[in-house]
Amino acid sequence: MQFRSIIRIVGLLLALFSITMLAPALVAFIYRDGEGFPFVLTFFLLLAGGGMLWFPNRRYRHELKARDGFLIVVLFWTVIGSAGSIPFMLSEQPHMSATDAFFESFSGLTTTGATVIVGLDNLPKAMLFYRQLLQWLGGMGIIVLAVAILPVLGIGGMQLYRAEIPGPVKDSKMTPRIAETAKALWYIYLALTLSCAAAYWLAGMTPFDAISHSFSTVAIGGFSTHDASMGYFNSDAINLITVFFLLISACNFSLHFAAFASGGMHLNYYLRDPEFRAFVFLQVVLLLIVFFVLMGDQVYDSIFETFSHAIFQTVSISTTAGYTTSSFVDWPLFLPVLLLFSSFIGGCAGSTGGGMKVIRILLLSLQGSRELKRLVHPRAVYTIKIGNKALPSQVVDAVWGFFSAYALVFIICMLALIATGIDELSAFSAVTATLNNLGPGLGQVAFHYADIDPAAKWILVVAMLFGRLEVFTLLVLFTPTFWRS
Secondary structure (H helix, E strand, O other): OOHHHHHHHHHHHHHHHHHOOHHHHHHHHHHOOOOHHHHHHHHHHHHHHHHHHHHHHOOOOOOOOHHHHHHHHHHHHHHHHHHOOHHHHHOOOOOOOHHHHHHHHHHHHOOOOOOOOOOHHHOOHHHHHHHHHHHHHHHHOHHHHHHHHHHHHOOOOHHHHHHHOOOOOOOOOOOOOHHHHHHHHHHHHHHHHHHHHHHHHHOOOOHHHHHHHHHHHHOOOOOOOOOOHHHHOOOHHHHHHHHHHHHHHOOOHHHHHHHHHOOOOOHHHHHOOHHHHHHHHHHHHHHHHHHHHHHHOOOOOOHHHHHHHHHHHHHHHHOOOOOOOOOHHHOOOHHHHHHHHHOOOOOOOOOOOOOOOHHHHHHHHHHHHHHHHHHHOOOOOOOOEEOOEEOOHHHHHHHHHHHHHHHHHHHHHHHHHHHOOOOHHHHHHHHHHHHOOOOOOOHHHOOOOOOOOHHHHHHHHHHHHHHHOOOHHHHHHHOHHHHOO
16 A cells, blocks of 8 residues: 555645635635635645645655545545635634534535535525535546646546546546546536526526536535525526536536537437436336426426426435425325435446446446346346346346345434434435435425434535545555455
8 A cells, every 4th residue: 555655645635726815715705794714724724735735745645546536536535625725614604513514515526415514594604615525526526636636746636536526337448538527527526516507697696606506516516606596596597507508417427528629519418328227217207207296296386387396396406405395295105215325326337426426327237137037037047238248247246235235225324313312214324325415305304404413414524425425435545355365
């Protein structure tokens, strides 16, 4: 293990992260809200901290192995999540404890969207912008951005990319050079963000709200600048824009890359992809169920209003964004629970969505179908295919291993929450919302997480990390094999 090289890289990444503090400081200056000092002070603290880690180890330039990559990714998310809590602790408004500050920071960076802050409408603009910025940076993964920059500094990035990129198949690259791949992802990410901000502004949001919500929409994060979330705007146009960009962001970004690289948006790239087709099918089925149940219970006055709320909430929860309208928790209990379960599926692999990913659920269903066929024809040989490509058995085994680990982490976190005194429904929904990087839950955590026990908040921070790092990346550090030479 190249520990001094790892410390050097973490120091560099921490110094790079410090630069992001200048953006909310600039917002504080523009709006004169008096909250610029916490960000300026944090900038100098992180820059100095990063320099102290980097300078003594600056000459250690060794090739990274897979184990080093996993450790760097986990260290980086924990270090940056902790560093991101500093402005919350230094800020006068909101005045937050260390536990709440860490919770809010990790929730933002992991794009979970669960909040402990009540009274968002009265917060300084700088603090609101900072929360949204954390989600935007975490959406694609700060590591992927670092992979595009670090080769210039003499650090290879393939190991980091494989540990960070979501999904079960991690060896494929969209371009031959990993730095070019990371840059391509960020160009697409930036283009989507700018398009989303422009659409929100044209639909009636203020420029500040438009930019802020574009950050959390494309990141599939769910943070809002208002307590009522998207319900604050009470606009069908804004709801539909949100749905459109959430669906785009929940698709595999390699499909976007292939479509753009071919000289235009060709739908063939999407339609040929089995995961994309499965994703669209699930969205349509969920929408139909939600729409007809709402119509049957006459929750809204008109068909159009019913459809607007149904499609918004279906896409928001199932893609793990977690935006809500004011009426969501008042629906028949069947629907919120159904949508919470849909968040376990989440977005496509290679997207900014959370959950287990559509491709894994597709593989599990194909494996289940194969086992049923084997019961009827025990001697027959069946292969699992995605499209026209037969998958090797180790990929299927890895998916089953992931599913088992995911379920185990969920059960342990839920039992730990119940042990802190939280009721069963709230515990179930809180772990679902944090492990899937969703945000809102039911019961005590339907609107915010401010009132739960501090111990429960730390448990949920761990769940957020497990969800964002897709369980294995974090779990592998607890195995003796990982630390053996």
